[in-house]
Amino acid sequence: xxxxxxxxxxxxxxxxxxxxxxxxxxxxxxxxxxxxxxxxxxxxxxxxxxxxxxxxxxxxxxxxxxxxxxxxxxxxxxxxxxxxxxxxxxxxxxxxxxxxxxxxxxxxxxxxxxxxxxxxxxxxxxxxxxxxxxxxxxxxxxxxxxxxxxxxxxxxxxxxxxxxxxxxxxxxxxxxxxxxxxxxxxxxxxxxxxxxxxxxxxxxxxxxxxxxxxxxxxxxxxxxxxxxxxxxxxxxxxxxxxxxxxxxxxxxxxxxxxxxxxxxxxxxxxxxxxxxxxxxxxxxxxxxxxxxxxxxxxxxxxxxxxxxxxxxxxxxxxxxxxxxxxxxxxxxxxxxxxxxxxxxxxxxxxxxxxxxxxxxxxxxxxxxxxxxxxxxxxxxxxxxxxxxxxxxxxxxxxxxxxxxxxxxxxxxxxxxxxxxxxxxxxxxxxxxxxxxxxxxxxxxxxxxxxxxxxxxxxxxxxxxxxxxxxxxxxxxxxx
Numbered sequence: 001x002x003x004x005x006x007x008x009x010x011x012x013x014x015x016x017x018x019x020x021x022x023x024x025x026x027x028x029x030x031x032x033x034x035x036x037x038x039x040x041x042x043x044x045x046x047x048x049x050x051x052x053x054x055x056x057x058x059x060x061x062x063x064x065x066x067x068x069x070x071x072x073x074x075x076x077x078x079x080x081x082x083x084x085x086x087x088x089x090x091x092x093x094x095x096x097x098x099x100x101x102x103x104x105x106x107x108x109x110x111x112x113x114x115x116x117x118x119x120x121x122x123x124x125x126x127x128x129x130x131x132x133x134x135x136x137x138x139x140x141x142x143x144x145x146x147x148x149x150x151x152x153x154x155x156x157x158x159x160x161x162x163x164x165x166x167x168x169x170x171x172x173x174x175x176x177x178x179x180x181x182x183x184x185x186x187x188x189x190x191x192x193x194x195x196x197x198x199x200x201x202x203x204x205x206x207x208x209x210x211x212x213x214x215x216x217x218x219x220x221x222x223x224x225x226x227x228x229x230x231x232x233x234x235x236x237x238x239x240x241x242x243x244x245x246x247x248x249x250x251x252x253x254x255x256x257x258x259x260x261x262x263x264x265x266x267x268x269x270x271x272x273x274x275x276x277x278x279x280x281x282x283x284x285x286x287x288x289x290x291x292x293x294x295x296x297x298x299x300x301x302x303x304x305x306x307x308x309x310x311x312x313x314x315x316x317x318x319x320x321x322x323x324x325x326x327x328x329x330x331x332x333x334x335x336x337x338x339x340x341x342x343x344x345x346x347x348x349x350x351x352x353x354x355x356x357x358x359x360x361x362x363x364x365x366x367x368x369x370x371x372x373x374x375x376x377x378x379x380x381x382x383x384x385x386x387x388x389x390x391x392x393x394x395x396x397x398x399x400x401x402x403x404x405x406x407x408x409x410x411x412x413x414x415x416x417x418x419x420x421x422x423x424x425x426x427x428x429x430x431x432x433x434x435x436x437x438x439x440x441x442x443x444x445x446x447x448x449x450x451x452x453x454x455x456x457x458x459x460x461x462x463x464x465x466x467x468x469x470x471x472x473x474x475x476x477x478x479x
Contacts, residue, residue, distance in 0.1 A: 003027050003028065003029045003234075003262070003263075003264045004021075004026040004027045004028065004264065004265065004266060005018075005021050005026050005027070005028045005029070005264055005265075005266040005267070005268060006028075006029050006030075006031060006253065006254050006262055006264040006266070006267050006268070007021075007028060007029070007030045007031070007233075007268045007269075007270060007451075008031055008241050008254070008267070008268070008269040008270055008271055008276070008280075009030075009031075009032060009033075009269070009270030009271055009413070009452070010030055010031075010032035010034070010037070010224075010228060010235060010237070010270075011224070011270050011412075011452065011453075012042055012223055012224050012227060012462050012463050012466065013270050013451050013452050013453060013462075013463060013464075013465045013466035013469075014030065014268070014269075014270025014451060014452065014466060015030065015224070015227035015228060015230075015233075015270075015466070016050055016054070016227065016451075016463040016466030016467055016470070017268055017270070017451040017466035017467070017469050017470040017473075018030050018233045018268075018466075019054055019227065019230055019232055019233060020053070020054075020466070020467060020470030020471065020474070021233075021266075021268070021470050021473065021474065022232040022233045023053075023232070024470070024474045024477075026266070028232075028233040028234065029233070029234045029236065029262065029264070030233055030234065030235045030236065031236055031239040031240075031241055031254065031256070031262075032235065032236065032237045032238075032239060033238075033239065033240035033241070033257075033413060034237060034238075034411075035237055035238050036237070037224070037225060037228055038224065038412075039352065040351070040356070041064075041220040041221060041222060041351060042220065042221050042222070042223050042224045042462055043218050043219075043220050043460070043462075044218045044219075044459070044460040044461060044462035045209055045210030045211065045218055045219065045460065045461055045462060046061075046063065046210075046221060046223055046462045046463055047122070047123060047210070047461065047462075047463060047464050047467065049123065049467065050462075050463040050464070050466075050467050053467075054227070054230065056223065056226055056227075059226050059229065059230060060222070060226050060229075061221065061222065061223060061226050062221060062222050063219050063220075063221040063223075064219060064220050064221065065084065065212075065215065065219045066317030066318050067083055067084050067085075068081040068082055068083045068084075068089075068092075068317075068318075069082060069083065069084060069215050069216075069217050069318065070082050070182060070216075070217055070318050070319070070320050070347075071316045071318065071319045071320070072178050072179070072181070072182035072319075072320050072322070072323075073319060073320065073321045073323065073390045073391060074178045074323055075323055075390055077178075078095075079319075079392075080092055080093065080096065080178050080179065080182065082182070082214075082216075083214075084212055084214065084215055085214075086104065086105050086108050086213060086214040087105075089104060089214055090102075090104045090105065093176065093179060096176045096178065096179065097174070097175055097176045097179070099175060100173075100174045100175060100176050100179055103173055103174065104214075107173050107174075108213045108214040109213060110153070110157060111204075111205065111208055111213075111216075112208070112211075112212075112213040112214075113154055113157070114154070114157050114158060114161060114205050115205050115208040115209045115210075115211070117154070117158055118205060118206065118209050118457075119209045119210060121430065121457070122209060122456070122457035122461050122464055123464075124468065125439075125440050125441070125456065125468045125471070125472055126430045126431045126433070126439045126440065126456040126457075127430065127431055128431070128440065129431050161201050161202075161205065162199065162201055162202035162205065162426060163198055163199060163201070163202070163426065164198065164199075164200075164201040165195060165196050165197055165198055165199070165200050165201060166183070166184045166187030166188070166195050166200040166201045166203070166204045166325075167180070167184055167194075167195040167196045167200070167325040167329070168196075168201070169201045169204070170183055170184060170325065171325075177323060177324035177325070177326075178323055178324065180324065180325050181322040181323050181324040181325055181327055181328060182320050182322055183204070183216060184200075184204075184322065184325045184328055185320055185322040185328065185345055185347065185360070186203070186204055186207035186208075186216055186217060187200040187201060187203045187204035187207070188200055188203065188328060188332070188345070188360060189203070189207060189303070189358075189360065190302070190303055190418065190419065190420045190423065190424070190459060191203060191302070191423050191424070191425070192298070192300035192302045192332075192335060192336075192363070192423065193332065193423075193425070194328060194329040194331075194332030194333070194336075195325045195328045195329055195332075196325070196329050197332075199425050199426045202424070202425075202426055202429070203424050203425075204216070206424055206429075206458070206460065207460060209460075209461065210461075217318065218460055220349070220351075221462070223462055223463065239256055240256060240257040241254045241255070241256060241257075241280060242255055242256065242257050242280070243255040243280055243282075244267055244269075244276075244280045244281050244445075244448060245261070246281065246282060246285050246445055246448075249285060249445065249446060250265075250445065250446040250447045251264075251265070251266065251267040251445055251446065251447035251448040252264075252265070252447075253267065254267060254280075265447055266447050266449075266473070266477075267447060267448050267449070268448075268449045268450075268451050268469065268470075268473065269448070269449070269450055269451065269452065270451050270452040270466070271413055271421075271452060272299065272413075272414055272415050272418070272421035272422065272452055272453070272454045273294055273297055273421065273422065273434035273435075273450055273452075273454040273455075274294055274295065274297055274299060274415045274454075275413060275414075275415050276443075276450060277290075277291075277294045277443065278291065278294055278295060281443075281445060281448070285444070285445055286444055286445070287444060290435070290438070290444055293435040293436070294434065294435060297422050297428065297434050297435065297454070298422060298423045298425065298428060299414075299415040299416045299418040299421065299422050299423070300363070300364065300365075300416060300418065300423065301363070301364035301405035301408065301409065301414075301415075301416035301417035301418040302335050302360065302361055302362060302363050302364070302405070303358055303359065303360055303362065303405065303408075303417070303419070304358075304359040304362035304379060304402065304403060304404050304405060304408075305356060305357070305358055305359070305401075305402075305403040305408065306356070306357045306359055306379065306380050306383040306384075306399060306401070306402050306403075307354055307355070307356050307357075307399070307400045307401040307402075308348075308354060308355040308356075308357065308383070308384055308387070308397040308398065308399055308400060309354055309397060309398045309399075309400045310353075310354065310355055310394075310397050314350055314355055314391075314394055315391075315392075315393055315394070316348075316350065316391070317349065317350055318347065318348070318349045318350075319347070319348050319387075319391055320345075320346070320347045320348075321345065321346040321347075321348075321386060321387070321390055322345045322346075322347075327343065327345075328345050328360075330343070331343055331344050331345055331360065331361045332361055334361060335361040335362070335363045337367060338363055338365060338366050338367025338368070339363070339366070339367060339368075340361070340362045340363070340366070340375070340378075340379060341360075341361035341362065343386070344359045344360055344361045344362065344382075344383075345359075345360035345361060346358070346359055346360070346383060346386060346387065347360075348387060348391075354400065355387075355397065357383050357387065359379065359383060362379060362404060362405065363405065364404075364405035364406060364409070364416040364417050364418075365416075370406075371404045371405075371406050371407075375404070376402040376404055376407075377399075377402070379402055379404065380399035380402040381399065383399075384396055384397050384398075384399055404417070405417030405418075419453070419459065420453050420454075420458060420459025420460065421434075421452050421453040421454030421459060422434060422453075422454045422458075422459075424458050424459060424460075429456070429457075429458060430456060431456075433454070433455055433456045433458060434450070434454045434455060439455070439456055440456075440472055441455055441465075441468065441469040441472045441473070442472070442476075449469055449472070449473055450469065451465055451466045451469035451470070452465060452466075453465055455468075455469060456468065
């Protein structure tokens with residue numbers, strides 16, 4: 001059977017792109033290197049258009065937002081619980097600081113209004129800054145007008161906030177270290193930066209996109225499993241793509257690890273840009289300056305995943321150990337010099353009867369050697385000990401699995417274990433993602449497109465890059 005398109009990978013964005021292409025009348029083959037689907041829940045906001053167009057709720061989509069959405073551990077004091085209800089969170093903040101409790105509703109409203117601006121930007125391919133056509137210019141002008149209509153304060157927030165550090169923003173609003181620490185954590189998630197680094201305020205707003213006012217953590221869902229079960233596309237597992245074939249400057253298909261060749265006039269890669277363009281495509285087909293730009297896409301993996309076994313109810317859905325902005329900055333200081341943080345930021349969630357801890361500041365590249373069994377064991381023991389010390393009633397739990405960034409790279413095929421396929425920094429977002437001049441999913445090889453988290457709108461917007469990429473591809477194919 002001939003195929004109109006081959007999609008590389010069975011991650012959420014790749015599957016979303018595949019199903020949109022199939023809805024457009026294309027015969028699509030999805031090739032996944034892994035033998036089994038990932039059992040971990042998908043974390044991030046699902047754009048409503050994706051859920052609607054693919055009828056995901058009818059096929060069993062479940063989205064979970066715990067309430068409280070986070071329990072912030074405060075050493076030596078009562079934990080701080082933040083809820084979906086803004087007033088309830090304010091009441092939880094009040095014993096720590098009446099002033100912070102009073103400012104909480106306004107902070108939530110301002111942050112949500114700013115996030116809504118980016119939500120609109122993320123619903124479509126990135127702005128084409130080189131466009132001279134009237135329609136493109138009107139689109140850019142319309143976006144500016146919508147921001148202006150939200151008032152002077154909205155314009156100031158949009159221009160002022162994203163380049164700031166999340167620490168600076170929080171210092172302007174609040175005085176309680178624990179509140180600032182738990183809010184700063186999403187501003188540095190998946191970044192090799194500290195909360196005092198410029199641009200982390202943008203990352204904080206990015207993590208808030210799609211969330212209700214007052215909720216600053218993304219939801220979890222089973223969207224990947226639902227997409228994998230949808231009819232309309234052919235999905236093959238144990239099918240690792242090792243090369244994208246190119247003929248006369250145009251994609252012609254792929255070659256698998258077992259030597260099988262699959263011809264297709266359209267190849268869409270859900271892998272990250274560096275792995276796709278520097279690993280699967282012969283560099284002879286690419287301009288050296290383009291290769292250089294892709295090689296410098298920042299994918300500095302700094303997050304590890306530690307799974308702990310428990311035979312009892314832990315008493316929380318999501319708990320964070322990030323007691324202050326300064327705590328996170330000191331944790332970053334270790335990673336900055338190639339060391340695993342001695343006191344990392346930790347966010348732990350209950351998943352499938354276990355506790356899964358995401359550890360911020362465990363770098364992929366270590367200054368004094370490589371990740372080995374001893375280092376993995378030490379990290380697991382550190383996380384178990386820190387949670388036992390700070391989470392009341394949890395106790396010292398046995399470590400089931402430690403996935404350092406090299407393990408995440410091996411399991412998911414993400415360069416340096418960076419699951420966002422590139423850091424969400426201001427120089428790597430919007431029309432500069434993955435690189436300036438190539439932000440609209442196409443590549444210099446005709447018929448080869450990108451659709452993963454390394455493209456606009458980036459990691460944490462589940463299915464957004466896949467939908468946008470497929471829309472661009474279908475539009476260009478119609479032409």
